[in-house]
Amino acid sequence: MISIFGSANMDLVAYTPMAPKLGETVTGRSFATVPGGKGANQAIAAARASGTGAAFIGAVGDDAFGPALRASLEDAGVDVSRLRVVPGSSGIAHIVVDDDGGNSIIVIPGANGTVTGPTPEDLDVIARSDALLLQLELPMDAVVAAARAATVPVVLTPAPARELPAELLDAVTLIVPNEHEAAAITGRTDPGEALEALLELVPEAVITLGARGAVYGSRAGERLSVPAVPVQAVDTTAAGDAFAGALAVARAEGRPSPEALRFAATAAALSVRRPGAGTSMPSRAEIDAALR
């Protein structure tokens, strides 16, 4: 089982020929509410990719979106016994997409912003899991507290890019940035150089490179490059979350690194073939079929 301590957001997406300027009103084309948030996405990815399940630890608001976010996790088979409901708004990503595909986004942390460190009950769940997945959409103090309290391997997706305190890095086993986040952390744009710099900070690192795949390294001396699985990309939203969730599952199953990375790249490729975030995560059967 994988535990995830992170964010849940409802994405409110307005599609419009042109985004409004300040003070302007425009008529849009269509609207969609899409469950997202990096924590919830990774929980759904891990639950769908595994036979042993995933537990989400986080918060939603007591607004109309809270029950919808809970249902989207439950529908994917995620254990939500540690999901709390707090007064006020759920986490919201307010997104405007214009006809050129350009977007502007306002993220309101809402309930995510109220999460503090893990409770004793949360820590029981974490201790029973094979790994703890963290991202950076919760308050940094909460993320640091979870990483430090965890007694299982900690996998960090350092997104959105933020300053990483040493006390967090000290508690991380594996870091999984995309190439932009890796460059922000290390100051190196070359993935090979960034990988070596990350290994000065944590024992293991994967840098995801979009359609170019990913590179992996460990302090034990392993260096690997995995190609992306070629697919017709429809929506790359949450590809990194699909990758991180599936990678955690494969490692929990004790698969060696080359096989675990191939499993993750396959799950991520399948997710980009479908629109949406949580809704795009492939099932175990789909991943296994694609790997054959």
Ligand code: ADP
């Ligand atoms: P993020 O979504 O965090 O920005 P990336 O864009 O690096 O992360 O994508 C994560 C992983 O998803 C990649 O390492 C790759 O395995 C897979 N992936 C992303 N885009 C594609 C694509 N167009 N085709 C196939 N696989 C992809």
